[in-house]
Amino acid sequence: MKKTTQQVASALLGLGLALGAGSSAWSAETLKDVMKRRGLSEKDILAAAKTYTPSGGRDEYIVLSSGGQSGQLMVYGVPSMRILKYVAVFTPEPWQGYGFDDESKAVLAQGRINGKDITYGDTHHPAISETNGDYDGRYVFLNDKANPRVAVIDLHDFETKQIVVNPFFKSAHGGTFVTPNTEYVMHAAQYAAPFSDDYVPLEEFNDKYRGGLTYMKFDNKKGRIDMSQSFTFELPPYSQDLSDAGKGPSYGWGFTNSFCSERYVGGIERGRPPFEAGCSSKDTDFLHVTNWKKAAELVKAGKVKKVNGSYMIPIKQAVKEGLLYLIPEPKSPHGVDVTPDGKRIVVSGKLDSHTWVYSWDKIQKAIKNKQFEGKDPYGIPIIALKTALDKSVNVGLGPLHTQFDSKPCVAYTSIYVDSMITKWDYCKGKVLDQLPIHYNVGHLMTMEGDSVKPDGKYLVALNKLAIDRFNPVGPLHPQNHQLIDISGDKMQLLYDMPVPLGEPHYAVAIKADKLKPGIRYRSGWNSREDKRSPYKARAGREKTVRTCDDNGKCTVEVFGTTIRSHITPEIIEAVEGDTVKIHLTNLERAEDEVHGFAMYGHNVQLSLEPGKTASATFVADKPGVYPYYCTEFCSALHLEMQGYLLVKPKGYKATKVKMEEGTNYTKADYEKQVKTNLETQKVIDQVVAFITSHNYKDFPTVVALVEDATDQLGFAKDARAKAEAAAAKGDWNNAMLWANQWWQYQVKAADLGLRAKTYLEEHGAKKIK
Numbered sequence: 001m002k003k004t005t006q007q008v009a010s011a012l013l014g015l016g017l018a019l020g021a022g023s024s025a026w027s028a029e030t031l032k033d034v035m036k037r038r039g040l041s042e043k044d045i046l047a048a049a050k051t052y053t054p055s056g057g058r059d060e061y062i063v064l065s066s067g068g069q070s071g072q073l074m075v076y077g078v079p080s081m082r083i084l085k086y087v088a089v090f091t092p093e094p095w096q097g098y099g100f101d102d103e104s105k106a107v108l109a110q111g112r113i114n115g116k117d118i119t120y121g122d123t124h125h126p127a128i129s130e131t132n133g134d135y136d137g138r139y140v141f142l143n144d145k146a147n148p149r150v151a152v153i154d155l156h157d158f159e160t161k162q163i164v165v166n167p168f169f170k171s172a173h174g175g176t177f178v179t180p181n182t183e184y185v186m187h188a189a190q191y192a193a194p195f196s197d198d199y200v201p202l203e204e205f206n207d208k209y210r211g212g213l214t215y216m217k218f219d220n221k222k223g224r225i226d227m228s229q230s231f232t233f234e235l236p237p238y239s240q241d242l243s244d245a246g247k248g249p250s251y252g253w254g255f256t257n258s259f260c261s262e263r264y265v266g267g268i269e270r271g272r273p274p275f276e277a278g279c280s281s282k283d284t285d286f287l288h289v290t291n292w293k294k295a296a297e298l299v300k301a302g303k304v305k306k307v308n309g310s311y312m313i314p315i316k317q318a319v320k321e322g323l324l325y326l327i328p329e330p331k332s333p334h335g336v337d338v339t340p341d342g343k344r345i346v347v348s349g350k351l352d353s354h355t356w357v358y359s360w361d362k363i364q365k366a367i368k369n370k371q372f373e374g375k376d377p378y379g380i381p382i383i384a385l386k387t388a389l390d391k392s393v394n395v396g397l398g399p400l401h402t403q404f405d406s407k408p409c410v411a412y413t414s415i416y417v418d419s420m421i422t423k424w425d426y427c428k429g430k431v432l433d434q435l436p437i438h439y440n441v442g443h444l445m446t447m448e449g450d451s452v453k454p455d456g457k458y459l460v461a462l463n464k465l466a467i468d469r470f471n472p473v474g475p476l477h478p479q480n481h482q483l484i485d486i487s488g489d490k491m492q493l494l495y496d497m498p499v500p501l502g503e504p505h506y507a508v509a510i511k512a513d514k515l516k517p518g519i520r521y522r523s524g525w526n527s528r529e530d531k532r533s534p535y536k537a538r539a540g541r542e543k544t545v546r547t548c549d550d551n552g553k554c555t556v557e558v559f560g561t562t563i564r565s566h567i568t569p570e571i572i573e574a575v576e577g578d579t580v581k582i583h584l585t586n587l588e589r590a591e592d593e594v595h596g597f598a599m600y601g602h603n604v605q606l607s608l609e610p611g612k613t614a615s616a617t618f619v620a621d622k623p624g625v626y627p628y629y630c631t632e633f634c635s636a637l638h639l640e641m642q643g644y645l646l647v648k649p650k651g652y653k654a655t656k657v658k659m660e661e662g663t664n665y666t667k668a669d670y671e672k673q674v675k676t677n678l679e680t681q682k683v684i685d686q687v688v689a690f691i692t693s694h695n696y697k698d699f700p701t702v703v704a705l706v707e708d709a710t711d712q713l714g715f716a717k718d719a720r721a722k723a724e725a726a727a728a729k730g731d732w733n734n735a736m737l738w739a740n741q742w743w744q745y746q747v748k749a750a751d752l753g754l755r756a757k758t759y760l761e762e763h764g765a766k767k768i769k
């Protein structure tokens with residue numbers, strides 16, 4: 001039976017929404033009118049109510065999604081699907097100053113390949129750091145498939161801190177996946193290639209081309225990957241595809257599947273059938289089973305050799321030590337996913353209609369009893385499919401990836417060819433529900449779905465190239481993330497979100513309250529290195545130094561600051577050919593007082609969040625006038641946050657020595673300004689009295705505002721002294737201008753004070769005296 005609008009309306013009333021003609025002060029239209037006008041069904045209204053987040057509302061989950069070829073990480077909320085940030089990772093991004101300030105250029109430089117800057121990434125799989133198999137919200141890792149790299153992003157400030165290049169591979173797809181205590185980050189090769197950078201003819205593919213799997217050591221204290229303590233399994237030149245780490249009973253092991261174990265090398269131009277024919281001719285490929293725990297012990301015992309500064313375990317050694325096994329897996333498999341209890345491993349064949357569920361118990365027994373059906377051409381023992389298999393389930397054509405529910409035994413698999421999501425029970429081996437999906441689903445993701453304790457609730461289907469879902473925007477289509485409610489027995493589609501970025505292969509979702517991002521940096525902070533910057537400047541201690549070496553090469557180095565509403569220094573002077581290094585520290589402590597710094601003609605754009613110190617280095621190779629300014633609308637006088645870099649020609653002699661002023665001021669102007677200032681001070685005093693008579697110290701946000709306001713009042717005092725000194729000399733121009741500057745500082749202090757007062761009022765501060 002169809003629900004009436006009245007019923008839907010009363011259901012919404014239960015959610016706190018006031019509807020209907022009588023109660024809708026905000027609109028003359030009723031819900032019924034809107035539904036009719038926009039052609040919405042009751043189901044649509046229900047979906048809207050499940051996702052709509054009123055102004056100021058927060059999301060329950062935060063999604064960290066790969067940004068595909070953009071080389072970025074996308075951050076959005078569930079269930080609202082509102083995009084919050086694109087974190088710059090492998091690609092320069094000006095808003096965040098990434099790739100524009102010296103500090104982040106150093107991070108990008110870590111990702112150079114053979115000395116070349118690589119300024120994009122084909123990102124596929126983000127992974128959140130784990131403690132005891134549960135997401136801990138500290139870090140997120142992201143891989144670049146095109147260039148075998150991994151980035152470390154700190155969730156304290158959502159900034160990329162490190163880029164690591166795999167020293168062996170030429171591409172990498174099977175990462176990032178973390179072991180249950182983030183001991184290691186898994187990173188598997190995709191397209192086999194020689195481990196060296198030498199030329200090796202394709203004719204030597206079987207012997208000299210290799211696949212591999214790296215366990216990158218994560219130093220949990222430093223929050224960085226340490227390649228010198230990482231180890232790589234040399235693997236046959238099968239195209240290793242995806243990985244997942246064991247957990248619970250399978251803790252200490254990793255699983256990596258593969259395709260093209262035919263080791264077919266294409267070459268249409270050589271008269272050979274193409275790659276895709278040769279790479280899918282066999283019925284099975286291989287699941288690689290690796291024992292990382294034992295490998296780590298071997299490394300520790302000094303039994304593994306280093307190559308390229310990192311440990312390398314040859315196939316022979318891995319086999320001899322019992323670290324490496326293969327299990328056939330059907331038909332060009334793609335996903336491999338370990339169940340939350342760690343007892344089963346789910347693999348899906350892209351060209352098949354089944355998910356294949358392997359039993360860890362059976363695999364372990366086979367290894368223990370040396371029950372193998374033979375060896376592969378590289379001498380790796382093979383456990384027979386039927387020995388390891390628990391069951392296979394017919395889920396639909398082209399299954400790819402699997403995720404898990406909070407309900408025991410419930411899994412969801414993306415079905416690429418049939419474009420649907422299949423909900424199934426991996427204990428009983430039966431299909432529970434199927435939901436058609438818009439188009440071309442790749443990965444799918446449940447809330448905390450990779451952890452030992454998935455939350456269920458929602459599922460996001462990551463669909464590719466949404467041809468008919470959105471208003472067309474040219475031949476390159478947005479991607480489509482579809483939000484699905486999985487809390488009931490039947491899946492319900494809630495929302496389509498276009499992704500205008502790149503092809504996001506995979507995403508992970510974490511409970512929002514597990515994230516505790518900072519709101520400011522400690523003063524003078526190099527955020528990329530997590531330490532105090534040597535270039536930190538303090539208020540009143542700003543300086544510009546020009547030094548020349550013996551060869552007459554000169555450097556102008558600026559140790560400056562930003563605070564509403566000016567940049568110190570306001571004038572920088574250099575001579576043609578000088579190297580200019582500008583270090584700026586944002587002195588603000590209020591959480592939203594970010595400043596930017598952009599300059600004409602030198603590709604300079606910094607983002608200075610409160611407390612941060614960032615630097616720009618360039619050569620002033622052309623004489624001229626280069627204005628600079630703040631790029632964030634930080635206050636009413638933001639536009640006045642400006643300055644000039646003056647680059648003089650070599651040997652320039654000044655002819656005009658006196659500044660031409662635009663306006664001249666009188667004693668009356670000065671006195672009028674002073675009167676205003678004294679009145680303003682009265683307002684400030686009242687605000688200060690309010691704040692200090694309350695328990696403001698219990699509110700860190702207010703403490704930061706008060707600190708900033710105190711700074712401003714300190715500056716005001718200095719400016720007042722200068723004004724009075726000028727007035728004493730009868731220099732009315734300077735007296736008036738300093739009096740005006742005194743007032744500017746007062747206004748900023750008052751603004752901060754009023755924000756603090758409002759905050760206290762809104763957050764129930766108590767009167768203490």
Ligand code: CUK
Nearest residue numbers: 124400442443505506
């Ligand atoms: S992959 Cu693209 S849909 Cu790189 Cu995990 Cu499956």
Ligand code: CUA
Nearest residue numbers: 630632634638
């Ligand atoms: Cu600082 Cu605009």
